[in-house]
Amino acid sequence: MKLGTNQITTNQMIALLSSALIAVGIFTLPRNLAIKVGTPDLWISTLIGGVFSYLTCLIIVTLCLRFKQLTFFQFNKLIVGKWLGMLLSAAFIGYALLIGSFEIRSMGELTQFYLLEDTPICVIMISMYWVAIYLLTGGINPIARLIELLTPLTICIFILVIVLGIKVFELNNLRPVLGLGISPVLKGLTPTFLTFSGAEFLLVFIAMMQKPKEAKRVALIGLAIPVSIYLLAVVIMTGGLSVERMKHEKWPTFALIQEYEYRGVLFERFESLFLVVWLIQMFLTYIVCHYVAAEGVATLTRLSYKQASYMLLAAVYFICLIPSDLNQLEKMGTIIGWTSFAFSFIVPSLLLLIALMRRLKRDGEQESGT
Amino acid sequence: MGKIIEFLVRTDVWLGTIVVVLVPVLSALLFHKLKELRRQTNMRPKQHFIPSSIVLSEKLTSNVKSIKAIVGDSSDIIFRQFKLGNDNRSCSIVHIDGLVDTQQLQQAILHPLLHGKQTKTKLNLFKSQSIKDYLLNHTIEVSDIKVTKEIDKVVRQLLSGSVLLLVDGLDEALLLSVKKWVSRSVEEPISESLVRGPRMGFIENLRDNTAILRRMTTDPNLTFKDFDVGERTKKQLTIAYIRDIANEELLTEVTRRIEDLDIDHVAESGYIEQLIEDNYFSIFPQVQSTERPDRVMAAILEGRVAIMLDGTPYVLIAPATFSIMLQSPEDYYERWIPMSLIRVLRYVAALLSVFLPSFYIAFVSFHQGLIPTDLALAIAGTRVGVPFPTIIEALLMEVSIELLREAGLRLPKPVGQTVGLVGALIIGEAAVQAGLVSPIMVIVVSATAISSFVSPQYNAGIALRSLRFLSMFSAALLGLYGISLFFVALCIHAVKLKSFGLPYVTPGTLYSKEDWKDFFLRLPLFTMRKRPAEYFPKDQVRMRKK
Numbered sequence: 001m002k003l004g005t006n007q008i009t010t011n012q013m014i015a016l017l018s019s020a021l022i023a024v025g026i027f028t029l030p031r032n033l034a035i036k037v038g039t040p041d042l043w044i045s046t047l048i049g050g051v052f053s054y055l056t057c058l059i060i061v062t063l064c065l066r067f068k069q070l071t072f073f074q075f076n077k078l079i080v081g082k083w084l085g086m087l088l089s090a091a092f093i094g095y096a097l098l099i100g101s102f103e104i105r106s107m108g109e110l111t112q113f114y115l116l117e118d119t120p121i122c123v124i125m126i127s128m129y130w131v132a133i134y135l136l137t138g139g140i141n142p143i144a145r146l147i148e149l150l151t152p153l154t155i156c157i158f159i160l161v162i163v164l165g166i167k168v169f170e171l172n173n174l175r176p177v178l179g180l181g182i183s184p185v186l187k188g189l190t191p192t193f194l195t196f197s198g199a200e201f202l203l204v205f206i207a208m209m210q211k212p213k214e215a216k217r218v219a220l221i222g223l224a225i226p227v228s229i230y231l232l233a234v235v236i237m238t239g240g241l242s243v244e245r246m247k248h249e250k251w252p253t254f255a256l257i258q259e260y261e262y263r264g265v266l267f268e269r270f271e272s273l274f275l276v277v278w279l280i281q282m283f284l285t286y287i288v289c290h291y292v293a294a295e296g297v298a299t300l301t302r303l304s305y306k307q308a309s310y311m312l313l314a315a316v317y318f319i320c321l322i323p324s325d326l327n328q329l330e331k332m333g334t335i336i337g338w339t340s341f342a343f344s345f346i347v348p349s350l351l352l353l354i355a356l357m358r359r360l361k362r363d364g365e366q367e368s369g370t
Numbered sequence: 371m372g373k374i375i376e377f378l379v380r381t382d383v384w385l386g387t388i389v390v391v392l393v394p395v396l397s398a399l400l401f402h403k404l405k406e407l408r409r410q411t412n413m414r415p416k417q418h419f420i421p422s423s424i425v426l427s428e429k430l431t432s433n434v435k436s437i438k439a440i441v442g443d444s445s446d447i448i449f450r451q452f453k454l455g456n457d458n459r460s461c462s463i464v465h466i467d468g469l470v471d472t473q474q475l476q477q478a479i480l481h482p483l484l485h486g487k488q489t490k491t492k493l494n495l496f497k498s499q500s501i502k503d504y505l506l507n508h509t510i511e512v513s514d515i516k517v518t519k520e521i522d523k524v525v526r527q528l529l530s531g532s533v534l535l536l537v538d539g540l541d542e543a544l545l546l547s548v549k550k551w552v553s554r555s556v557e558e559p560i561s562e563s564l565v566r567g568p569r570m571g572f573i574e575n576l577r578d579n580t581a582i583l584r585r586m587t588t589d590p591n592l593t594f595k596d597f598d599v600g601e602r603t604k605k606q607l608t609i610a611y612i613r614d615i616a617n618e619e620l621l622t623e624v625t626r627r628i629e630d631l632d633i634d635h636v637a638e639s640g641y642i643e644q645l646i647e648d649n650y651f652s653i654f655p656q657v658q659s660t661e662r663p664d665r666v667m668a669a670i671l672e673g674r675v676a677i678m679l680d681g682t683p684y685v686l687i688a689p690a691t692f693s694i695m696l697q698s699p700e701d702y703y704e705r706w707i708p709m710s711l712i713r714v715l716r717y718v719a720a721l722l723s724v725f726l727p728s729f730y731i732a733f734v735s736f737h738q739g740l741i742p743t744d745l746a747l748a749i750a751g752t753r754v755g756v757p758f759p760t761i762i763e764a765l766l767m768e769v770s771i772e773l774l775r776e777a778g779l780r781l782p783k784p785v786g787q788t789v790g791l792v793g794a795l796i797i798g799e800a801a802v803q804a805g806l807v808s809p810i811m812v813i814v815v816s817a818t819a820i821s822s823f824v825s826p827q828y829n830a831g832i833a834l835r836s837l838r839f840l841s842m843f844s845a846a847l848l849g850l851y852g853i854s855l856f857f858v859a860l861c862i863h864a865v866k867l868k869s870f871g872l873p874y875v876t877p878g879t880l881y882s883k884e885d886w887k888d889f890f891l892r893l894p895l896f897t898m899r900k901r902p903a904e905y906f907p908k909d910q911v912r913m914r915k916k
Contacts (some may be wrong), residue, residue: 011881115737115851122386126850131855133394135862145865145879150858272740276854281860310395317390321383 004072007210010218011145015151016205016288022229023285024106025249026158026278027331028333029230030237032191036248037184040174040281049192050227056345057199057219060289064206065215065360072270073299078360079351086300088347091319092203093296095339097312099197100289101320102332104128108283109326114254114275118214125320128283129313136309140208145307147284154281158229161274162236167240167260181354194337195230198285199223204292218238290316392747392826401651406838408650419602420522430460437464437534440525455486459501460538469531471550478511479533479546501540509772510535514547525602553578559661559683561828564700571661576606576680582663585611591615595625599642599679602634607642610666610676617673617906623673623870624688631671634694639679639686646688648868655829656869658690663698673907691904693877693889695830696720701892709893716824717890723822724837727764728845729854730814734759735768736849761846763807767815770797775819805872876904 004157008016033042067075072092077085108125116124135142178185199219206215237246240256249255257271294309303311323329355361383915424436426647441447442810449603452464461483465475486509506515516532518524524543528534556578559571572579580594591613598604609624627646636642639659647656661683666676669687677686696716701709734753740745756763774793778786798816801807818838825831844852867874877885882903889894899913 007879022429111851116849119848120381124848126386126390127848127852127855129390130394131859131862134859135866137398138862138866142862142866144860145873146876148879148881149861149865149875269740272737272850276850279851279854280858310391310398313394314387315392317387318383321386 008140008144008205008208009210010214011195012148013205013209013215013218013221014225015148016144017199017202017218018155018225018287019151019281019284021154021196021205021223023103023198023224023282024333025195025230026233026255027106027110028330029191029195030234030246030252031249032195033188034238034243034252036191037188038243038247039178039180040176040182040238040243041178041185042176042188042238043174043231045188045192046227046231046234048185049189049196050137050223050230052189053196053199053227054195054219054223054343057202057223058216060200060202060344060348061215061219063355064203065212066352066355067099068212069206069207071295071299073296073346074207076351079354079358089296089300092343093300094335095343096201096289096296097316097319098332098336098339100286100293101316102280102329102336103286104316105320105323105329105332107279107286108273108320109329110251111279111287122321125317127368128286129317132283132287132290133309133313134329135287136294137306139305140291143287147188147287148283150280153360154277154284155225156227157277158281159232161257161270162233164190164262164270165236165240165256165260167262168256170242171239173239173242174235178363191337192230194224195333196226197337197344198288200340200348201288201292203343204295204347209313214319245270266348280290286316385414404651418854420525422522424521426521426524426541426543428539428541430462430536433536433543434462434464436521437525437528437536440521441529444809452480452484454537455482455484462536463534464528464534466529466531469549469551470523470533471548472547474512474550475533478548482511483507497812501537505544507535508543512546512548514546516547517539517542518545519543536591540656544563547830556582562660562662562665562680562698562826564698566703567699568664570663572663572678572683572685574681574683576608576678579663579678579683579685580608580610582674583667586663586667599628599631600633600635603636603885605642606680607636608678610670610678612670612673613671615671615901616675617908617910618824620673620675620689620870620905624677628677636679639684642677643686648870652863652867653833654864654867654874655691655695655827655833656690656867656874658687658689658694659684659829660827661685662699668699668702672901673905687904689872690874691869692864692873692874695827696825697888698826702789702895706892706894710893713892714890716826719821719824720834723818723824723834724841725853725857726818727768727814728841728856729850730811731760731764731842731845732849732853735846740850749808749810752810755805756808757805759846760811761842763811763814764842765839767797767801767807767811767820768842771815771819774833787865872904 029046031040033045037045064075067078070078073089076088079085080088104125107128108121111124112119112121135146202215202219206212209218210214237252238254240259241249241252245255246252252274254271257274258269262270290309290312293312293315294305297303297308297312298303298305301308323332384464389486394459409914420440425439426433434451438449447461448467452461452463453459454461455619463475463479463764481596483505506517508638516527518527519542524545525544531547531551533546533548535546537544553575554573556570556573558569562571566606570582572582580765584592589612592610593613594610597609599607607628608876609621609628611621624646628642631642631645633641633645643655643657643659644650649656657677658669666685666687668674674687674689676686679686696713701713732821733741734749738750741749758766770793774789778793781789798812802809822835822838825834841853841856844856846852848855861875864875865873865879873879877889884898884900884903887898889901896913900910901907901912905908
């Protein structure tokens with residue numbers, strides 16, 4: 001029965017892209033930015049970083065549209081040959097697993113710190129993995145539907161919680177604009193760009209789109225949503241906390257929420273409420289990563305997609321236990337950031353160049369006819 | 371390097387890895403097995419309750435004999451032998467006492483047959499063709515007559531109330547329909563009463579139900595398609611749809627599933643519902659059931675398909691989505707602003723009825739720091755002396771509420787009230803005074819119970835009630851995190867679920883502008899110019915632009 005569709009719609013794609021981009025970054029970006037930039041111009045860095053991400057997205061989209069209905073794992077062989085392609089795919093799978101485990105581990109740490117002090121972290125993480133695998137075995141359509149269903153909800157709550165911070169907002173904290181010139185802003189580009197990791201998953205998902213022609217629109221809106229959310233968060237945090245405090249807080253987002261207090265509402269401490277909702281968002285990001293990895297394994301090996309996703313469960317659980325403390329977790333984040341840079345910018349541009357030079361192209365419709 | 375080796379030999383890591391994979395794999399295998407159970411086809415020989423070896427002959431006596439042999443000698447079957455008025459030919463009438471309108475039988479059948487006069491036309495009554503012509507065209511005063519040779523059909527029709535006329539020299543039987551039996555009069559549906567709207571509910575008789583629908587429209591496209599379900603009992607089942615609106619794919623799917631049914635007897639449309647639904651593990655109803663004709667009419671006008679079964683006032687409508695479970699026909703009969711607010715209220719109530727007790731459990735046993743200090747102190751104060759952990763306290767109260775509800779449901783009305791009163795007194799007052807539960811728990815439980823009554827569909831209400839217990843357990847295990855996880859798992863389940871190919875959460879996903887006009891809010895009628903896109907109707911326009 002095809003009453004419902006079997007491919008991802010444009011809206012689902014937008015939700016998918018934006019939820020791949022926003023997750024733990026909301027907790028780590030403000031502090032990293034504050035340390036690097038040092039002036040209140042954080043928001044300019046975020047904006048420029050967003051624009052840059054959009055440009056890389058355009059490269060990815062152009063590349064993917066040359067190979068209709070083929071995922072990254074399938075078309076890289078056509079461009080760089082079988083063995084190099086395998087290597088690239090394997091690296092991409094490893095990278096996706098790394099992000100996924102990073103999200104779950106951070107989620108576990110935050111949950112343990114703010115909600116469940118006495119529960120061992122492995123219980124927290126394992127229960128989430130079980131819920132995740134229930135969704136993952138359903139394939140891309142339930143995943144896309146769930147993300148479409150829940151992303152608007154989490155984003156609304158996030159905006160609500162952040163906007164409540166207006167109470168402690170002081171415009172003076174945001175001044176002066178470009179007081180030390182443009183150079184601090186440029187320094188801030190690295191952490192911003194690292195936070196926008198996730199766009200490279202478009203390499204896989206564009207192949208599943210119902211209307212691939214709208215991929216550019218997807219990239220624009222799907223990036224605009226997370227960028228504006230980060231922008232809002234950074235602006236209100238700088239205004240509410242000042243750059244100096246942001247440098248020293250472990251999690252400035254929570255510091256901001258703890259800063260304001262609304263008495264007489266049912267909840268007095270919004271940070272835990274916020275965390276409860278936000279862990280759904282981290283879960284969604286993890287789902288996207290795991291799906292990409294499982295899809296990759298299924299393409300490379302003889303395993304079916306379901307078998308692959310069960311097996312990768314062991315891998316992500318193993319990886320997420322490797323960092324022994326929060327510092328190591330942070331290092332893991334930095335590694336992820338640089339790998340992301342490679343996969344969202346360097347690899348697609350090189351592939352696109354080679355494809356252009358070798359005039360490689362594949363028309364999906366011809367192929368589907370055979 | 372040493373650290374890596376140290377990490378690799380940690381047993382808890384390996385144990386966790388094994389657990390994290392093994393449990394889902396095993397449960398997936400188990401569920402797969404259980405799902406296969408349904409697909410297994412029972413190979414059993416086709417049952418013939420009426421021996422096909424018997425055929426009608428030209429001899430009246432042998433025909434009567436074979437009918438008697440098939441139906442046995444039940445006391446309610448009446449055989450009446452007589453001679454035709456004009457040529458003394460032997461005839462026999464067979465019918466079931468109680469299923470036939472006796473007055474009509476005498477006036478329209480027996481009288482003309484017994485007092486028949488030779489007509490002007492030259493009839494050669496010794497030819498079987500002309501005796502049939504004589505009976506059909508000149509004598510019998512009944513409009514619905516069927517002529518058949520098939521013994522199977524003859525017996526089935528006889529047993530469902532037709533009058534059987536056998537004539538000597540004719541190897542066919544005439545089935546005359548003058549059915550009449552006792553049936554309930556049309557009443558207001560009890561399970562779905564409205565303040566405003568037609569006070570009319572379906573009844574048990576299928577023909578009356580289709581007539582009720584037919585009365586609502588003169589659209590020639592309203593189509594009823596009949597099926598026989600139940601290998602032994604052969605109940606009549608009718609699917610109703612509007613021919614130029616309902617999606618073809620949906621129709622074929624519904625037809626296929628109904629034709630695949632293989633069961634001896636269907637007692638109620640609930641049987642059909644459970645046998646044709648997509649996922650029998652799901653807690654959500656995947657087919658809507660209603661006894662309101664206006665609801666069915668509105669549904670088939672949206673492009674859905676109604677399944678009506680003889681013998682029950684409950685009509686099934688497929689496909690169904692979660693949002694439909696929280697809609698009431700009244701939403702459209704009253705003005706849009708209050709009804710939109712009420713609809714939002716229903717969503718809130720649905721959330722509350724699932725999550726309220728679990729939030730209480732989570733806050734009291736895990737996160738006292740999250741609620742305002744005064745409230746936390748108040749709760750702690752009332753819980754002094756309560757001997758149980760919160761989850762036991764909550765279970766105690768929830769189970770007693772469910773008991774009360776179940777007891778009140780079955781009892782006659784006056785007794786039911788007593789149960790309610792006793793329950794309220796005992797649970798509300800005595801339990802608190804005895805220190806078994808805290809007063810705040812009582813408030814939480816009663817608020818939950820009231821919210822679970824808000825659901826306009828009874829079966830959706832029960833689903834939410836059962837989910838509440840799962841939610842309470844997850845809150846008791848993992849606090850707010852557990853609730854969050856449970857919510858995600860619930861969403862995943864709903865997202866994976868399909869009803870006749872339509873995702874169960876439809877307007878929540880596959881966004882379409884038309885569907886959102888009638889999702890959380892009920893926008894003014896003039897804005898809904900098109901039918902909901904979710905059912906892919908063939909004719910999309912509902913209201914033309916001026």
